Amino acid sequence: MPSGNLVLRRVVQLVPTLFFALLLLFVMVRLLPGGPATAALGDRGTDADIARIEASYGLNRSIAEQFLSYLWQIAHGDLGVSYSLKVPVTELVLQRLPVTLTLTACGSVLALAIAVPLAALAASRRDRTTDLILRGLFQLGLSSPVFYIGILLLTLVAAKTGLFPVGGYGSGFLDNLHHLVLPSFALALNFAAVLFRNLRSAMIEAMDADYVTFAIARGLSPRVVLFGHVLRNALISTVTLFGLNVGWLIGGAVITESVFAIPGVGRLMIDSIFARDYPVIQGLLLVLVLTVSVVFLLTDIVEGLLDPRLNR
Amino acid sequence: MPNRRNTSLLALAVAAVLGLSGPAPAAAQQMGGTLNFGRYADSMLLDPVMNENNVDIWILTNLYSGLLRPTDDGAGVVPALAESRSWAPDHLSVTFTLRPGIKFSDGSPITAGDVKWSLDRARNPDNGVWNFMLGSIASIETEGADKVTLKLKNYDPTLEAALATFNASIMPEAAYEAAPGTTEAEKAQAFSEHPVTSGPFTLASWTHGTDMVLKRNPNYYAKDDKGNPLPYLDEVHFEVIPDDATRILKLTSGEIDGTEMVPYSRVGELKKNPALNMELFPSTKITFLNFNSRPTVGDKPNPLADVRVRQALNYALNKEALIKIVTHGVAQPMQSYMATTTPLAMKNGPLYAYDMAKAKALIKEAGLPAGTELHILSLSGNQDFMQIATAAQQMFAPLGIKLVIEQLDKPTIAARQKAHDFQIVVTTWTNDIADPSQLTSYMAYYPLIQSYRGGWQNKEVDALFEESQKEVDPARRAGEYATIQKIYTEAAPIGFLYESPYPVALSKKVNGFVQIPLGNNIFDRTWIGK
Numbered sequence A: 001m002p003s004g005n006l007v008l009r010r011v012v013q014l015v016p017t018l019f020f021a022l023l024l025l026f027v028m029v030r031l032l033p034g035g036p037a038t039a040a041l042g043d044r045g046t047d048a049d050i051a052r053i054e055a056s057y058g059l060n061r062s063i064a065e066q067f068l069s070y071l072w073q074i075a076h077g078d079l080g081v082s083y084s085l086k087v088p089v090t091e092l093v094l095q096r097l098p099v100t101l102t103l104t105a106c107g108s109v110l111a112l113a114i115a116v117p118l119a120a121l122a123a124s125r126r127d128r129t130t131d132l133i134l135r136g137l138f139q140l141g142l143s144s145p146v147f148y149i150g151i152l153l154l155t156l157v158a159a160k161t162g163l164f165p166v167g168g169y170g171s172g173f174l175d176n177l178h179h180l181v182l183p184s185f186a187l188a189l190n191f192a193a194v195l196f197r198n199l200r201s202a203m204i205e206a207m208d209a210d211y212v213t214f215a216i217a218r219g220l221s222p223r224v225v226l227f228g229h230v231l232r233n234a235l236i237s238t239v240t241l242f243g244l245n246v247g248w249l250i251g252g253a254v255i256t257e258s259v260f261a262i263p264g265v266g267r268l269m270i271d272s273i274f275a276r277d278y279p280v281i282q283g284l285l286l287v288l289v290l291t292v293s294v295v296f297l298l299t300d301i302v303e304g305l306l307d308p309r310l311n312r
Numbered sequence B: 001m002p003n004r005r006n007t008s009l010l011a012l013a014v015a016a017v018l019g020l021s022g023p024a025p026a027a028a029q030q031m032g033g034t035l036n037f038g039r040y041a042d043s044m045l046l047d048p049v050m051n052e053n054n055v056d057i058w059i060l061t062n063l064y065s066g067l068l069r070p071t072d073d074g075a076g077v078v079p080a081l082a083e084s085r086s087w088a089p090d091h092l093s094v095t096f097t098l099r100p101g102i103k104f105s106d107g108s109p110i111t112a113g114d115v116k117w118s119l120d121r122a123r124n125p126d127n128g129v130w131n132f133m134l135g136s137i138a139s140i141e142t143e144g145a146d147k148v149t150l151k152l153k154n155y156d157p158t159l160e161a162a163l164a165t166f167n168a169s170i171m172p173e174a175a176y177e178a179a180p181g182t183t184e185a186e187k188a189q190a191f192s193e194h195p196v197t198s199g200p201f202t203l204a205s206w207t208h209g210t211d212m213v214l215k216r217n218p219n220y221y222a223k224d225d226k227g228n229p230l231p232y233l234d235e236v237h238f239e240v241i242p243d244d245a246t247r248i249l250k251l252t253s254g255e256i257d258g259t260e261m262v263p264y265s266r267v268g269e270l271k272k273n274p275a276l277n278m279e280l281f282p283s284t285k286i287t288f289l290n291f292n293s294r295p296t297v298g299d300k301p302n303p304l305a306d307v308r309v310r311q312a313l314n315y316a317l318n319k320e321a322l323i324k325i326v327t328h329g330v331a332q333p334m335q336s337y338m339a340t341t342t343p344l345a346m347k348n349g350p351l352y353a354y355d356m357a358k359a360k361a362l363i364k365e366a367g368l369p370a371g372t373e374l375h376i377l378s379l380s381g382n383q384d385f386m387q388i389a390t391a392a393q394q395m396f397a398p399l400g401i402k403l404v405i406e407q408l409d410k411p412t413i414a415a416r417q418k419a420h421d422f423q424i425v426v427t428t429w430t431n432d433i434a435d436p437s438q439l440t441s442y443m444a445y446y447p448l449i450q451s452y453r454g455g456w457q458n459k460e461v462d463a464l465f466e467e468s469q470k471e472v473d474p475a476r477r478a479g480e481y482a483t484i485q486k487i488y489t490e491a492a493p494i495g496f497l498y499e500s501p502y503p504v505a506l507s508k509k510v511n512g513f514v515q516i517p518l519g520n521n522i523f524d525r526t527w528i529g530k
Helices: A004-031 A036-044 A047-056 A063-075 A089-124 A129-143 A146-161 A173-207 A210-217 A222-259 A265-274 A278-306 B004-021 B054-060 B112-123 B159-163 B173-177 B184-193 B244-252 B264-271 B307-316 B319-327 B356-366 B383-399 B410-418 B437-443 B459-468 B474-491
Strands: B034-039 B068-070 B077-079 B082-087 B093-098 B137-143 B147-152 B201-207 B211-216 B235-240 B276-281 B286-291 B372-379 B401-408 B424-429 B494-499 B502-507
Touching: A004 A063, A004 A278, A036 A047, A036 B410, A036 B424, A089 A129, A089 A173, A089 A222, A089 A265, A089 A278, A129 A173, A146 A173, A146 A222, A146 B244, A173 A222, A210 A222, A222 A265, A222 A278, A265 A278, B034 B244, B068 B159, B077 B082, B077 B159, B093 B112, B112 B137, B112 B147, B112 B173, B173 B184, B184 B201, B244 B264, B244 B502, B264 B276, B264 B502, B286 B307, B286 B383, B307 B356, B307 B383, B307 B474, B307 B494, B319 B383, B319 B494, B356 B383, B372 B383, B372 B410, B383 B401, B383 B424, B401 B410, B424 B437, B437 B459, B437 B474, B459 B474
Parallel strands: B034 B235, B372 B401, B372 B424
Antiparallel strands: B068 B077, B082 B093, B093 B147, B137 B147, B201 B211, B211 B235, B276 B502, B286 B424, B286 B494
């Protein structure tokens, strides 16, 4: 098991990471042309209205002053109030983040559930028909944009069969899950393709390794060799890839959320950037950096379980 | 000549035939039921005064009533909470009498005090961005519980239209003041989440970004022609579905009963769907190319400062072709800088009919060298705008003009317009008020925002506009607007493109829904048949 040290070390590392990410973003969003009032009023905003509204947000102060007061605010657990939606950012995040996390979690689990067994199958039938068909299918999955898969699923599955709702999120946990089946699948397909390719080649590499030859020579069954030795060793790089790709997966969730009308942080992030809604952009960044950090930590722990040498 | 008896017999016979073969009487309106409506975006702040967006404005009329309301054609006003109005002979004050016994959704009476408080809040220059519409009011006085007198600084021909606009909604003073919060923004936010309303509906629930439920207000003042209480519907469920394709799929699969903002490319297909009514509601929406008319942009000379170049571009724009490409034929070429649905708009046929020879001659006269570059800003992600920009690129090419397209997001474009750092921007506009003054103050009148940030100025237009804002005689006001439009058209501060309808697709069982030219979605007479 990984020592508590690892966790502690990561938490300590997180503080400066968060600080600099926040500082960078804080300055960057303010360098974007057009402020929140310009975004809201568009081309018809009068100078007086724009100045008055931006002053009411405290944007007439220097960036340093704004940043210090923001730090003071978050130190007190207050993420501010959205400029465009006028509701507290904490409330928005608590409402939206679980949706995106559930979607990405379902997508990830589904991607693993698709990729791992099929990669094992393809690797064990290297260059035979099964392998070729699977590789072809995943190539298609990899090159199809998420929104395209989404629309296809909605048109061919949801609207035609009526088994799943055409977009939306529903209410209640079971209803939510029901609404998430197709979007998770759309999200998983791309990701599964990436994982499949990686895991298949890692497994093929492992199959050629001396310890596998030795295991076979010892008379272990092919099944034990494949799952006990080959897969376990090949999974390490896949887990690393998985962890690294969670950020990308959240990016994919943005598009999925739009196509399937799911109210997650992805859509909120896009809307906030277009609205120059600084408090929401900052609040979401904080939360997403935290989320990705936790996923990285979990990835490290799993890698350690798969290969105890990494814990030393 | 037939005798008298025969005539009446004939009349009876005609009446009988008409009665038998004429159209069946309209099906009786069904009371009750829930309408599920798919929206392209959610509302942000449902406060009549502090809101800044169409997503709020177009819904607010379902929650609040004003003293007056716009007619369905968006060109006039009719009484709403006020039963009658009477202008003083000097036109410097107007007295409204409220309908007897009107109540807010919580059962409390709507009083003259609420009206005064609501309008004072709406015209306070510190509140929101719409207070200018009521800027001519000097003070408001009440008399008893049902009479309100507005005293004016000067006669304002737009006042009645302004009082029928969302920001002049009547709200309950006591309930609003009891809402938590210290600043106006905080109070507006708190109240708008749990409002007490004067319109056909109240807000039953709202999950931001997902859905909103409006519930019938049992105390709504209005009744239909037969005296039945409005609204007919028990509830309206709004679901937010940003993706066009998903929204339409939800409609065709029957999960929702109606949806707005149908892309023009899908209109033809949905018209053929026997389960749907594909409605194209007349609108005040115009689409145009906004020109920068200043002599320089940045440090470089700006060819668009020459009126001949602006006119040439107008002649080179093939409006009919653009309408076919972008709107699949549902739009009309512009006849003025205002949509024809705007009161006092000129309707003398399309402006600058396509004429490449004239365009080339004007360019030659202006001495514009071949290979001149012009830059056009287009909103990124907006397919219609991109099609317009690329079509314009091809249409300007024969003039020796190279049009460079820049795709940017909305705040960036707005910031560059504000900084005068642009040459051409693809732009749309819809009126918020049933009067030409709002659009004119933005487009043609320099002092407000330098003619839509384009820098074009005509002193005569500025003076005429100021006159028209105080004009008591409607005929003279119409004359002033005719002159303004004539001068504006000749000076061509914009590339005139088209006016287009609001595409709304509804299930066949939905009746009585209307989106008026100002954009307001009106659900108070909507009903669901079998």
